[in-house]
Structures are given as structure tokens and as C-alpha cells.
Amino acid sequence: MISRLRLPGSDMPRDVLVLAVIAFCVAVGFGVLIPVLPVFAQSFGNVSQFMVGLVISAFAFVRLLMSPAVGPLIRLLGPRTTLTVGIFIVAASSAASGFAGTYAQLLIMRGLGGIGSAMFTVSAMSLLLGAVPSTMRGRAAGFFQSGFLIGGMAGPAVGGLLSRISLTAPFFFYAVTLAVAGVVGLLLLRSGGLVEAGHGAEPPRPLPQVLRDPRFQAACWANFANGWNSMGVRSSLTPVLVVTVLGREPTWTGVAFAVSAVVQTVLIVPIGKFVDTVGRRPALIGGGLIATVGITAVALSPNIWVLIAAMCVYAVGAGTLGTAPAAAVGDAAGGRSGTPVAIFSMFSDVGAIIGPLVGGLIADAAGIREGYALGAAMLLVTSLLALRMPPGVPAGRPAPEEPAEEDR
Incomplete structure (x- = not known):
């Protein structure tokens, strides 16, 4: 049954749905921190607005620094493994942030989460682009983005409710949703895209x-x-x-x-x-x-x-x-x-x-x-x-059949 799972009303491969579910889990978890992260940072005392902003920016800044290393890492580990490891790094970072006893610990733990975020973001998009032929890439990207959008809308509301329990509850909720997303990716995603699966997608072009x-x-x-x-x-x-x-x-x-x-x-x-x-x-x-x-x-x-x-x-x-x-x-x-x-x-x-x-x-x-x-x-x-782009629609191959279980 799992091998034949399809997006409702579409001919998208299963990996697109799985990646959208993972995106939803990640976005919900990220969203729950929005109402509490600045307040939690200020709870350590003598924390300025600039220092609050630094906690928020550290995640994106470390992700930016890590991104150049993700391409070689994907070639070494494969996109599915890179995605899973990245998600679990962010989960561990979130849980550790909830246990932070000082502002410095919170800043460090949030920053380290950016390493995993870079691994997830790049590997997820690589898997997505490799899961479909060129004629489906726009729709696949749309499905993937919809997971983030829906999760992003739900997350802050859930975070507001969790904050009534404690300021740290959203951090642990985020860790759990990420762990779920990591398990989903590890169990349901194929190890490679069309090229590795032998379905004749166009090979990667040289970087220059x-x-x-x-x-x-x-x-x-x-x-x-x-x-x-x-x-x-x-x-x-x-x-x-x-x-x-x-x-x-x-x-x-x-x-x-x-x-x-x-x-x-x-x-x-x-x-x-x-x-x-x-x-x-x-x-x-x-x-x-x-x-x-x-x-x-x-x-x-x-x-x-x-x-x-x-x-x-x-x-x-x-x-x-x-x-x-x-x-x-x-x-x-x-x-x-x-x-x-x-x-x-x-x-x-x-x-x-x-x-x-x-x-x-x-x-x-x-x-x-x-x-x-x-x-x-x-x-x-x-x-x-x-305007400099070539006109027309890419001439891609039809969507591949799901590979047999022994090919996974």
C-alpha cells in the first residue's frame, strides 16, 4: 500500500507527498517558537532587543555558513540520509535550547540548529527536483511549499497555547515534530531520485x-x-x-x-x-x-x-x-x-x-x-x-512508475 501512495487527484510520485508532510512538520515546529522565543531569551535578564534579535538571526546565519558544505555532504551520504541527519540535529538543538540555563547557552544551541537546517533544506529540494520529470517540477515545488505554508499558519497558534504550559514547552514540541519528520523521511523516502532509480531523468550538469x-x-x-x-x-x-x-x-x-x-x-x-x-x-x-x-x-x-x-x-x-x-x-x-x-x-x-x-x-x-x-x-x-530565460515549457519525460520494492 505504501509503495502506491499518491497525492490525491494527481499523478505525483510518493516522494513529493512525503516531502510535503515533512515540510509541514518542520514548519509547525518552527512556528510554535515565534510567540515564545523572544520572551524566553529576555527571561534570562539584562537581554537587550539586539540580543533577542541575535538569537533569532543566529539560526539563519549558521545555516548560511553551512550551506556550501551540504552539496559535498549529499554526494557522500546521499540526500535521504543528509535530510534525516539534518532534521535530527535541529531536533536535538531545539530540545537543548529548552534546557538552556543562560542566554549564552540558548544562543549557541539555536545557532547549532542552523547546521541541521541547511542539511534539511538543500537535501529536501534536491530530492524534490529529482523525484519528478521537468514537466512536473512546478507542481511538485507547489505541493512542497504548501506544506510549509499550512504548517506556518498552524504553528504560532499552537505555540501560543503551549506557552500557557511553560515558555520551554514549545521547544520540546518542536523537537518532537522534527523527530517525527525525520522518521517519516527515513522510512518513506527513496534513497535517490529518478537518476539513481534508473528512470532516465536528465543527468546533473557541470557546475560551471x-x-x-x-x-x-x-x-x-x-x-x-x-x-x-x-x-x-x-x-x-x-x-x-x-x-x-x-x-x-x-x-x-x-x-x-x-x-x-x-x-x-x-x-x-x-x-x-x-x-x-x-x-x-x-x-x-x-x-x-x-x-x-x-x-x-x-x-x-x-x-x-x-x-x-x-x-x-x-x-x-x-x-x-x-x-x-x-x-x-x-x-x-x-x-x-x-x-x-x-x-x-x-x-x-x-x-x-x-x-x-x-x-x-x-x-x-x-x-x-x-x-x-x-x-x-x-x-x-x-x-x-x-526576460533572458529561454521561452517555452521544458520537454520532460512522463512521470515514472514507482520502482519495485527491491529497487528501494
């Missing part, structure tokens, strides 16, 4: 060729711009915009983010189909333009209702920029290839780390609304770079 490919270049820039805006500027400036400029309570920020997340989740599967049937190039061009309009409208919103509508528009563009670039990387790299995926992932991390800092500096010097401007310009550049 990939780096020169306009598809890969456009995808990396799109990931950088999306990280800068979605995980950076939008998250750091919008809460301030809502309270100080629009004069609303902080709860309205949660409402705006929740509504836009629902819109993105609902549309992510149709977006994936568009990427596969119409093409990566028009998806990146359109996604960049829609996201540019959306984030600009967020900055210029005269009231909370326009801001919520603008956030929904941006969600459409961000969803496209979270799907089409991954498919383009798979096309450029020839299916599954750890190092190009690691480079692609690093662009998002760099954008997420630098975006809030530069956006904050611009906001301090010129104003909150102006803090969004550079990010909007980067999204517009995404559309311009996508």
Missing part, C-alpha cells in the same frame, strides 16, 4: 555550465529578492507600519499576515500548474511584477483594509517566486544536484539576513514607507532578468 545558465541566474536573484522582501523587510517593517503609521493594534498585523497566507496557500497549487504548463519564464516575469506592485502598495497603504488587500496581491507574487525559481534550478542543474541547490538556497538566506538591516537603516533615515523601496526594485529586476 549551471552558473552560466540564465535560468539559474534568474532563479537565484528571484530567491534573493523573495528572501529580502518576504522573510526580511515585510516581516520587520510591516508590524511597525501597522502600529505607527496606520494607528492600529498589533493584532491587525497578525490578521493581515494570516489572510495573505491563506490566499497564498489556496493559490500555490494552481501557480505550480501554471509554471509547468505555461512556462518558468512567464511565471517569473509575472510573479516579479505582481510582487513589485503588491509590496509597493503595502508601503503606500492609507488604511488597514488596503494593506490587507495589498498583502494578498503580494502573496500571489511571492507564491510564484517561491515555485518557479525552484523549477528553473531543476531545469538548469539537470534534475537533482546538491551544490546548485545549496547556492540557490544561500541567496534566500542572504536576502533574509541583509534585508531587515538595510530596510531598517533606510526606514530610520527616510521613513518606514521608504524602507520598502529597495526591495520593490529588486523584485522588478527579477522580471527583467527573467
Whole structure:
């Protein structure tokens, strides 16, 4: 029965569903920490806002440093083993963070979790791109992203409830959800993708060729711009915009983010189909333009209702920029290839780390609304770079049959 498991109403291979379930577990666990991590850090006393931010940034910073080593690690251990080990490292880090007795211990434990996060992120995307032919990569990326989106919506609510038990309960819950995800990956994922399974997917291309490919270049820039805006500027400036400029309570920020997340989740599967049937190039061009309009409208919103509508528009563009670039990387790299995926992932991390800092500096010097401007310009550049991509839809092979049990 397990060997014939399929996504409902689709012809996607089983690995896509398994990876989406793992993404959901990871996102739920990560989300439960959002309400409590800053408060827990401050509970050690004499902890400034900068020190709180350092705890949050340490995870992403260490993940960025670790990413270049993940490609060789995947070649050594295989993507499934790398993914599983990475998840268990983050689980151990989360549990250790819950036992932290000082601020320094919390900072170190959170930072070490970034090692496992890099291993999971790169290996999961490598497995995903290798699990399907080129004609399905957009839909597969959409399914995978939907797991993160749904988990990300549920996580903060669960974290709020767990915080009533104790400030450390969410850390242990996160460790448990990650352990579940690791076991799921170890038991249900195949050890390799189409190439290893003998189904004739295109072989990986040499790295220098990939780096020169306009598809890969456009995808990396799109990931950088999306990280800068979605995980950076939008998250750091919008809460301030809502309270100080629009004069609303902080709860309205949660409402705006929740509504836009629902819109993105609902549309992510149709977006994936568009990427596969119409093409990566028009998806990146359109996604960049829609996201540019959306984030600009967020900055210029005269009231909370326009801001919520603008956030929904941006969600459409961000969803496209979270799907089409991954498919383009798979096309450029020839299916599954750890190092190009690691480079692609690093662009998002760099954008997420630098975006809030530069956006904050611009906001301090010129104003909150102006803090969004550079990010909007980067999204517009995404559309311009996508014009260099080849037109058309990749001519891939049909989806493979699941391999026999002895091939697993």
C-alpha cells in the first residue's frame, strides 16, 4: 500500500507527498517558537532587543555558513540520509535550547540548529527536483511549499497555547515534530531520485555550465529578492507600519499576515500548474511584477483594509517566486544536484539576513514607507532578468512508475 501512495487527484510520485508532510512538520515546529522565543531569551535578564534579535538571526546565519558544505555532504551520504541527519540535529538543538540555563547557552544551541537546517533544506529540494520529470517540477515545488505554508499558519497558534504550559514547552514540541519528520523521511523516502532509480531523468550538469545558465541566474536573484522582501523587510517593517503609521493594534498585523497566507496557500497549487504548463519564464516575469506592485502598495497603504488587500496581491507574487525559481534550478542543474541547490538556497538566506538591516537603516533615515523601496526594485529586476530565460515549457519525460520494492 505504501509503495502506491499518491497525492490525491494527481499523478505525483510518493516522494513529493512525503516531502510535503515533512515540510509541514518542520514548519509547525518552527512556528510554535515565534510567540515564545523572544520572551524566553529576555527571561534570562539584562537581554537587550539586539540580543533577542541575535538569537533569532543566529539560526539563519549558521545555516548560511553551512550551506556550501551540504552539496559535498549529499554526494557522500546521499540526500535521504543528509535530510534525516539534518532534521535530527535541529531536533536535538531545539530540545537543548529548552534546557538552556543562560542566554549564552540558548544562543549557541539555536545557532547549532542552523547546521541541521541547511542539511534539511538543500537535501529536501534536491530530492524534490529529482523525484519528478521537468514537466512536473512546478507542481511538485507547489505541493512542497504548501506544506510549509499550512504548517506556518498552524504553528504560532499552537505555540501560543503551549506557552500557557511553560515558555520551554514549545521547544520540546518542536523537537518532537522534527523527530517525527525525520522518521517519516527515513522510512518513506527513496534513497535517490529518478537518476539513481534508473528512470532516465536528465543527468546533473557541470557546475560551471549551471552558473552560466540564465535560468539559474534568474532563479537565484528571484530567491534573493523573495528572501529580502518576504522573510526580511515585510516581516520587520510591516508590524511597525501597522502600529505607527496606520494607528492600529498589533493584532491587525497578525490578521493581515494570516489572510495573505491563506490566499497564498489556496493559490500555490494552481501557480505550480501554471509554471509547468505555461512556462518558468512567464511565471517569473509575472510573479516579479505582481510582487513589485503588491509590496509597493503595502508601503503606500492609507488604511488597514488596503494593506490587507495589498498583502494578498503580494502573496500571489511571492507564491510564484517561491515555485518557479525552484523549477528553473531543476531545469538548469539537470534534475537533482546538491551544490546548485545549496547556492540557490544561500541567496534566500542572504536576502533574509541583509534585508531587515538595510530596510531598517533606510526606514530610520527616510521613513518606514521608504524602507520598502529597495526591495520593490529588486523584485522588478527579477522580471527583467527573467526576460533572458529561454521561452517555452521544458520537454520532460512522463512521470515514472514507482520502482519495485527491491529497487528501494
